[in-house]
Amino acid sequence: MGYRAKFEVWRGDSSGEGALQPFEVDVNEGEVVLDIVHRLQATQAGDLAVRWNCKAGKCGSCSAEVNGRPRLMCMTRMSTFDEHETVTITPLRTFPVIRDLVTDVDFNYVKAREIPSFAPPEDLAPGEYRMSQIDVERPQEFRKCIECYLCQNTCHAVRDHEENKEEFAGPRYLMRVSELDMHPLDVRDRKDAAQEDHGLGYCNITKCCTEVCPEHIKITDNALIPMKERVVDTKYDPLVWLGRKIFKREDLEARHATGRRSLDDAGPGNGSPLPADSIGPVGG
Amino acid sequence: MADEADGTAVSHHSYDVLVIGAGGAGLRAAIEARMRGKRVAILSKSLFGKAHTVMAEGGIAASMGNANPRDNWEVHYRDTMRGGKFLNNWRMAELHAKEAPQRVWELETYGALFDRTPEGKISQRNFGGHQFPRLAHVGDRTGLELIRTLQQKIVSLQQEDHARTGDYESDLKVFHEFTVTELFKDGDRIAGAFGYRRPTGEYLCFHAPAVVLATGGIGKSFKVTSNSWEYTGDGHALALRAGARLINMEFVQFHPTGMVWPPSVKGILVTESVRGDGGVLKNSEGERFMFRYIPDVFREQYATSEDEGDRWYDDADNNRRPPELLPRDEVARAINNEVKEGRGSPAGGVYLDIASRRTTEFIRKRLPSMYHQFKELADVDITAEPMEVGPTCHYVMGGVEVDPDTASTVVPGLFAAGEVAGGMHGSNRLGGNSLSDLLVFGCRAGAGAADYLDGLGTAPAVGNEAVDAALAEAEKPFSVRGEENAYTLHQELQQTMNDLVGIIRRADEMEMALKRLAELRDRIPRVGVTGGRAYNPGWHLAMDLRNMLMVSQCIAMAALERQESRGGHTRDDYPAMDENWRRELLNCSLADGPDGPEVQLNHQPQPAMRPDLFDLFELDELKKYYTGDELGGHRADRGM
Ligand SMILES: Cc1cc2nc3c(=O)[nH]c(=O)nc-3n(C[C@H](O)[C@H](O)[C@H](O)COP(=O)(O)OP(=O)(O)OC[C@H]3O[C@@H](n4cnc5c(N)ncnc54)[C@H](O)[C@@H]3O)c2cc1C
Ligand code: SF4
Numbered sequence: 065m066g067y068r069a070k071f072e073v074w075r076g077d078s079s080g081e082g083a084l085q086p087f088e089v090d091v092n093e094g095e096v097v098l099d100i101v102h103r104l105q106a107t108q109a110g111d112l113a114v115r116w117n118c119k120a121g122k123c124g125s126c127s128a129e130v131n132g133r134p135r136l137m138c139m140t141r142m143s144t145f146d147e148h149e150t151v152t153i154t155p156l157r158t159f160p161v162i163r164d165l166v167t168d169v170d171f172n173y174v175k176a177r178e179i180p181s182f183a184p185p186e187d188l189a190p191g192e193y194r195m196s197q198i199d200v201e202r203p204q205e206f207r208k209c210i211e212c213y214l215c216q217n218t219c220h221a222v223r224d225h226e227e228n229k230e231e232f233a234g235p236r237y238l239m240r241v242s243e244l245d246m247h248p249l250d251v252r253d254r255k256d257a258a259q260e261d262h263g264l265g266y267c268n269i270t271k272c273c274t275e276v277c278p279e280h281i282k283i284t285d286n287a288l289i290p291m292k293e294r295v296v297d298t299k300y301d302p303l304v305w306l307g308r309k310i311f312k313r314e315d316l317e318a319r320h321a322t323g324r325r326s327l328d329d330a331g332p333g334n335g336s337p338l339p340a341d342s343i344g345p346v347g348g
Numbered sequence: 349m350a351d352e353a354d355g356t357a358v359s360h361h362s363y364d365v366l367v368i369g370a371g372g373a374g375l376r377a378a379i380e381a382r383m384r385g386k387r388v389a390i391l392s393k394s395l396f397g398k399a400h401t402v403m404a405e406g407g408i409a410a411s412m413g414n415a416n417p418r419d420n421w422e423v424h425y426r427d428t429m430r431g432g433k434f435l436n437n438w439r440m441a442e443l444h445a446k447e448a449p450q451r452v453w454e455l456e457t458y459g460a461l462f463d464r465t466p467e468g469k470i471s472q473r474n475f476g477g478h479q480f481p482r483l484a485h486v487g488d489r490t491g492l493e494l495i496r497t498l499q500q501k502i503v504s505l506q507q508e509d510h511a512r513t514g515d516y517e518s519d520l521k522v523f524h525e526f527t528v529t530e531l532f533k534d535g536d537r538i539a540g541a542f543g544y545r546r547p548t549g550e551y552l553c554f555h556a557p558a559v560v561l562a563t564g565g566i567g568k569s570f571k572v573t574s575n576s577w578e579y580t581g582d583g584h585a586l587a588l589r590a591g592a593r594l595i596n597m598e599f600v601q602f603h604p605t606g607m608v609w610p611p612s613v614k615g616i617l618v619t620e621s622v623r624g625d626g627g628v629l630k631n632s633e634g635e636r637f638m639f640r641y642i643p644d645v646f647r648e649q650y651a652t653s654e655d656e657g658d659r660w661y662d663d664a665d666n667n668r669r670p671p672e673l674l675p676r677d678e679v680a681r682a683i684n685n686e687v688k689e690g691r692g693s694p695a696g697g698v699y700l701d702i703a704s705r706r707t708t709e710f711i712r713k714r715l716p717s718m719y720h721q722f723k724e725l726a727d728v729d730i731t732a733e734p735m736e737v738g739p740t741c742h743y744v745m746g747g748v749e750v751d752p753d754t755a756s757t758v759v760p761g762l763f764a765a766g767e768v769a770g771g772m773h774g775s776n777r778l779g780g781n782s783l784s785d786l787l788v789f790g791c792r793a794g795a796g797a798a799d800y801l802d803g804l805g806t807a808p809a810v811g812n813e814a815v816d817a818a819l820a821e822a823e824k825p826f827s828v829r830g831e832e833n834a835y836t837l838h839q840e841l842q843q844t845m846n847d848l849v850g851i852i853r854r855a856d857e858m859e860m861a862l863k864r865l866a867e868l869r870d871r872i873p874r875v876g877v878t879g880g881r882a883y884n885p886g887w888h889l890a891m892d893l894r895n896m897l898m899v900s901q902c903i904a905m906a907a908l909e910r911q912e913s914r915g916g917h918t919r920d921d922y923p924a925m926d927e928n929w930r931r932e933l934l935n936c937s938l939a940d941g942p943d944g945p946e947v948q949l950n951h952q953p954q955p956a957m958r959p960d961l962f963d964l965f966e967l968d969e970l971k972k973y974y975t976g977d978e979l980g981g982h983r984a985d986r987g988m
């Protein structure tokens with residue numbers, strides 16, 4: 065059942081220079097894109113840089129753009145492509161390239177550090193925490209996050225706007241604020257900080273982050289909009305109202321149907337050669 | 349030799365404690381050492397938050413008694429010793445059983461959100477070898493919760509430091525994507541470590557009087573494994589080279605249920621919770637074959653009919669558990685045998701069926717990532733069809749010999765905790781006992797290192813020659829151009845271990861394996877790499893290969909020597925458990941040979957169990973493992 069597939073893989077370094085390198089390589093039944101990258105390493109390009117750990121969608125290391133779509137390479141099956149189609153793998157566009165498919169994701173660690181940590185009630189001894197399942201379920205959804213940074217890579221507020229990186233924590237870390245806010249035992253008030261320190265206001269609830277999340281976390285609906293609503297208790301934000309109105313499921317599907325995604329129209333931020341519209345009909 | 353211009357400059361960094369590894373054990377050790385006022389660096393091969401621990405699924409064992417109030421540390425202790433067939437270091441098993449609940453509760457104070465019981469306590473689930481539901485869990489992503497919680501605790505400590513010093517990293521710094529290649533000593537004592545940044549290839553020398561090894565396991569020496577690329581036995585090899593000893597290396601756990609299809613995912617874990625939550629194993633004839641494989645030592649604790657086994661899920665007090673939940677070594681051997689005798693599935697496994705036993709809703713709620721994993725990787729809907737599963741190399745019981753209370757090794761200043769340490773699990777680890785092990789002994793290692801520093805006289809120093817030698821070793825693959833390919837040698841090594849030192853072992857096969865490993869030992873120094881130092885996987889693998897080889901030699905030598913079958917070590921030619929071997933541990937160390945250091949194997953006695961712990965067991969059970977003289981001390985003989 066094997067066949068020979070055509071691949072194009074971004075080879076480049078931290079200077080920002082690089083090019084797509086074409087390969088022809090064997091593909092066997094049941095394989096995923098990461099298997100093919102490994103085969104290239106073992107047989108044709110021993111120094112091809114790629115980041116991965118678990119190969120089971122659990123660690124969030126192997127993020128890249130496959131035919132322009134942000135994906136985990138270990139969870140993208142080769143059977144989602146036509147055998148004649150050339151599969152193009154490029155690094156995440158929003159972060160600086162270190163080498164080949166590996167990007168520098170330190171931005172995310174910096175943002176993580178800016179969020180005040182969990183603050184339990186002071187008089188509660190270990191072993192005495194009581195929480196009901198129903199109350200932990202909401203924040204638990206967000207704790208499924210494997211920190212693949214695909215949402216961070218996709219959100220146009222950073223993808224298109226390098227200058228926002230300073231003030232905007234991005235969906236993953238706004239979700240973290242929301243998670244702590246929903247923690248049944250957290251005593252800190254977080255809603256003002258969300259708006260003022262972490263840039264919740266930059267989010268205009270396009271839901272692109274939700275679309276790419278491999279854990280299927282409803283980032284926008286369940287984390288960001290509720291957070292905005294909490295903020296809106298004191299401040300009026302027309303987007304919340306708009307979001308409820310406009311971005312219904314059908315609208316998202318309609319946008320898919322046109323083949324257009326809300327990623328960006330800007331040029332390649334880190335040398336990635338693909339314009340946003342080249343996102344092919346792959347992998348769902 | 350260090351040179352700015354050609355990229356081989358070495359930068360120097362000083363800390364009180366170096367923690368090598370950012371999994372559960374390493375992070376818990378770092379937290380403890382930091383909270384005791386030490387300046388700590390954490391070094392890890394992968395990104396912060398992605399260590400192997402993230403993959404753990406089922407849960408963390410601690411006798412909190414939330415699901416069954418009859419549970420307590422004594423029951424947990426007994427289960428652990430039974431699971432390890434009494435080869436466990438009893439003191440480690442005791443500390444582990446006693447301290448696991450505290451360590452789990454502490455996670456809640458860091459922000460962890462476990463699944464809950466109706467009373468709002470931490471929910472606990474059933475697992476193989478545990479008498480009561482004991483595993484705290486978060487769906488089937490418990491390891492992710494553990495890692496994230498500890499990661500966030502580290503961040504919160506950094507925030508405290510920032511408030512005090514203006515620098516998040518003043519007292520606790522993570523160097524991620526950093527590989528340690530060598531440890532340094534000053535005389536007998538540990539003095540620091542050397543390694544490279546994976547992204548850039550820059551070399552760093554750390555000066556630190558205390559080093560905690562928390563590097564995890566060795567699974568990448570085997571072809572079919574649930575382990576990631578990180579598991580190349582680096583910590584085991586670093587310890588050996590620094591003069592420490594490894595014990596129990598013959599004991600490698602093959603998890604009974606890894607995926608077998610498609611070939612590219614062969615080995616990926618299917619969590620034991622599938623069985624804990626009601627899944628059963630069937631052969632190609634539709635038979636629940638595990639009932640035929642209950643060994644004598646466990647006969648009293650397991651159901652003998654399907655009805656009884658099924659009743660147990662709802663009424664565990666009045667029924668015995670189904671044999672699908674026997675310890676892992678038993679289940680793995682049974683599956684192996686079914687396949688060998690021609691009752692396997694098309695892809696060479698057996699069937700794991702939960703679809704016909706639980707509702708779709710239940711399965712998707714309790715096992716979401718398994719559902720996801722099979723759907724995405726194998727196109728199998730586990731709520732509708734059975735899974736195909738077979739044994740996969742999963743965990744190494746063997747590891748660095750440590751003092752149970754302080755996690756110190758025989759090398760002053762060197763500590764080890766987590767999977768890299770040996771002794772705690774004896775010949776076989778129970779599911780869920782690793783995550784608790786990480787926290788209990790990670791914490792103790794951090795404390796042990798802090799205490800060691802408090803009693804330290806003059807600080808040890810790193811010698812220049814040692815740094816030059818470590819640098820030369822790391823540079824070597826760049827000067828050997830193209831002779832041997834690291835990927836090819838790695839595949840040969842994996843195939844050798846898989847075929848010849850795998851789940852069922854024989855003397856002639858292991859002798860053959862040792863011969864092949866000796867050949868690989870000659871070839872590995874000839875591995876050359878292409879490309880530069882920046883994020884070069886070929887170079888990384890070339891460096892890791894030396895460690896995999898050394899660890900594989902330890903496993904094969906110890907496995908050949910132990911002429912019995914026990915836990916994770918099964919000999920075709922010595923199928924029985926032998927009481928005399930229960931008193932013996934095998935240890936590996938390095939000795940000078942004609943072509944450099946060689947692995948050597950020695951025997952050492954297994955310390956006798958403290959009488960009050962011995963008395964926790966019934967005499968009848970002990971008789972299955974012990975003979976004559978040692979049984980004399982039991983309470984039954986003292987008329988109690
Ligand atoms: C799929 C799977 C599921 C599991 N499920 C469970 C479960 O449900 N319950 C349970 O109790 N156990 C489970 N286990 C076992 C358990 O997860 C591991 O034994 C445990 O996580 C090991 O933790 P650790 O802290 O020792 O090391 P790890 O978490 O593996 O961390 C090792 C660290 O060391 C670093 N490192 C290694 N070498 C070097 C070097 N040379 N230089 C620098 N850094 C280095 C790595 O980068 C990593 O950060 C499971 C294991 C697997 C594979
Ligand atoms: S909803 Fe849109 S703007 Fe808001 S975080 Fe997600 S991708 Fe960014």
Ligand code: SF4
Nearest residue numbers: 209210212213215277
């Ligand atoms: S929220 Fe989803 S997409 Fe974003 S980092 Fe987490 S897992 Fe990845």
Ligand code: FES
Nearest residue numbers: 118119124126138
């Ligand atoms: S390698 Fe872990 S998510 Fe892909």
